[in-house]
Amino acid sequence: MRIFRFPIKVEISFFVIAVFLGLGRSRDLTLVAEWIAVVFVSVLLHEFGHALMARAFGLKPEIRLYQMGGLTSWRSEKEVAPLKHLAISLAGPFTGFALGACVLLLGALVLRAVPVDFVATTYFDLLWVNIGWGLFNLLPMLPLDGGQVLVTLEAWLLNRKDRVVSHAVSLLVAAAIALAAFYFRQLWIGFLAIFFAYLNGSFLFRLFQIHRDRKLRDSLDQVRSLIEQDEFDAALELSTRVRARAKSDEVKQAAARLAVIGYLRQAKLEQAEEELRRYTIFFGGDSYLQGALHFLKGEPALALPYVRAAFECYPEQEVGKMLYKTLVATDDFTGALDLCRDPAMTDVSWELSVDLQTEAFNRGAFKASAQAGIYACQQKADPRVAYNVACAYVRDAEFSEALEWMNRAIDLGFEDKHALVSDPDLEALRSLPEFGALVAKFEARNIQVREVS
Numbered sequence: 079m080r081i082f083r084f085p086i087k088v089e090i091s092f093f094v095i096a097v098f099l100g101l102g103r104s105r106d107l108t109l110v111a112e113w114i115a116v117v118f119v120s121v122l123l124h125e126f127g128h129a130l131m132a133r134a135f136g137l138k139p140e141i142r143l144y145q146m147g148g149l150t151s152w153r154s155e156k157e158v159a160p161l162k163h164l165a166i167s168l169a170g171p172f173t174g175f176a177l178g179a180c181v182l183l184l185g186a187l188v189l190r191a192v193p194v195d196f197v198a199t200t201y202f203d204l205l206w207v208n209i210g211w212g213l214f215n216l217l218p219m220l221p222l223d224g225g226q227v228l229v230t231l232e233a234w235l236l237n238r239k240d241r242v243v244s245h246a247v248s249l250l251v252a253a254a255i256a257l258a259a260f261y262f263r264q265l266w267i268g269f270l271a272i273f274f275a276y277l278n279g280s281f282l283f284r285l286f287q288i289h290r291d292r293k294l295r296d297s298l299d300q301v302r303s304l305i306e307q308d309e310f311d312a313a314l315e316l317s318t319r320v321r322a323r324a325k326s327d328e329v330k331q332a333a334a335r336l337a338v339i340g341y342l343r344q345a346k347l348e349q350a351e352e353e354l355r356r357y358t359i360f361f362g363g364d365s366y367l368q369g370a371l372h373f374l375k376g377e378p379a380l381a382l383p384y385v386r387a388a389f390e391c392y393p394e395q396e397v398g399k400m401l402y403k404t405l406v407a408t409d410d411f412t413g414a415l416d417l418c419r420d421p422a423m424t425d426v427s428w429e430l431s432v433d434l435q436t437e438a439f440n441r442g443a444f445k446a447s448a449q450a451g452i453y454a455c456q457q458k459a460d461p462r463v464a465y466n467v468a469c470a471y472v473r474d475a476e477f478s479e480a481l482e483w484m485n486r487a488i489d490l491g492f493e494d495k496h497a498l499v500s501d502p503d504l505e506a507l508r509s510l511p512e513f514g515a516l517v518a519k520f521e522a523r524n525i526q527v528r529e530v531s
Contacts, residue, residue, distance in 0.1 A: 082129075086143070087142045091144055092145060093114065100113035121143060132150065150170070170223055171212040171223055175209060178204065178205055220244060220278055222274075225248050248274065249279050284327070288329070301333070305340050310344050331360075342367070342374060354371060369381045369384030372384065388401075395422065411437075411446035418453060431453045432451075434447075438470075444474035448483075451467035464483050464492070465494075468504070469501070472504055481510070492520075
């Protein structure tokens with residue numbers, strides 16, 4: 079859904095946790111419903127604070143409500159300045175403080191006018207969620223907003239982007255909160271702090287493993303080099319050794335992925351499929367590998383969604399070429415032409431569009447063939463390409479366009495008279511009265527060229 083033009087995704091887990099917290103306070107279903115409404119509105123307004131500030135800085139934020147509360151994220155090619163990051167991080171809690179202040183100022187008047195227990199409960203719940211939770215959220219502990227402030231300050235003041243300091247401080251704060259919470263018998267806060275401590279401790283442990291594996295990264299580069307040199311046996315042997323010695327998941331995953339690529343490059347599809355199955359079990363799916371496997375097995379329809387997803391994540395030429403071949407194999411000529419226009423394919427755009435012109439023509443998609451040829455001519459004027467556009471238009475019974483492109487082909491230097499007078503693709507064009515003028519123009523231009531030469 080969208081509110082204020084912000085894309086908003088609300089997961090069922092958000093309401094599950096809200097119900098769980100509500101039942102922990104009261105078994106009265108009316109009060110549970112009131113609590114859920116307060117939490118939903120307050121958390122959503124909190125995220126609106128982040129989102130509005132992000133939009134003010136030219137970003138396009140998205141809001142997600144899930145089991146941990148709310149998350150506002152955005153995609154940006156440019157790095158956001160530290161002060162802007164701080165403003166975005168603090169905008170959420172301070173929006174809650176503003177709402178809490180309004181409730182505090184106006185609530186007393188409402189309570190005097192309507193002294194009802196339900197109204198009083200709502201009043202105190204709004205104060206607790208917006209002010210109490212807001213203060214907790216400002217603690218220097220990831221993944222809270224205070225932790226995000228810590229990350230920004232670490233990158234800005236210490237010029238560190240590895241987040242080691244932020245996660246270390248977060249781990250210490252979480253441990254301290256857990257001890258204090260259990261001492262005062264605040265079990266829910268204690269378990270939440272333990273979860274935060276686990277998240278930050280896991281991050282630091284992964285960094286430690288990556289640091290230990292830094293020497294193995296040179297071996298990974300060597301595996302890639304061996305694959306490029308078609309020395310597949312040596313590459314697979316080295317990748318196996320790297321996996322056996324690696325401590326971090328990142329290095330193990332990279333080595334396993336290179337092993338799959340090695341089998342794919344050799345077209346050993348059974349071994350590749352088996353290796354990819356193990357890879358998926360341990361590391362999750364990989365769109366590129368899955369798409370490449372289906373593609374090499376001659377299953378373009380199965381490959382297409384995977385290869386498309388891979389190109390969206392990694393818009394590189396190699397992936398783009400495989401996507402192009404998959405689109406052509408599934409007769410999606412419109413999609414293939416759109417891909418030719420993609421900035422990532424600029425270096426090979428002309429070659430692909432010319433190939434698409436031929437592929438579409440051979441499969442009877444004459445309109446698509448003409449469009450591909452026109453796009454190719456926009457990039458580089460070529461008489462043969464223009465001639466093929468004319469042929470496609472003739473086969474599509476678009477004779478005025480065919481005449482126009484035949485004229486253009488002659489102007490560009492088309493010299494094959496035999497094709498002009500005997501190509502069966504132009505047969506329908508030869509019955510038109512304008513065709514004689516075309517032949518005359520062709521003859522005159524060739525005489526002129528011979529005289530010049």
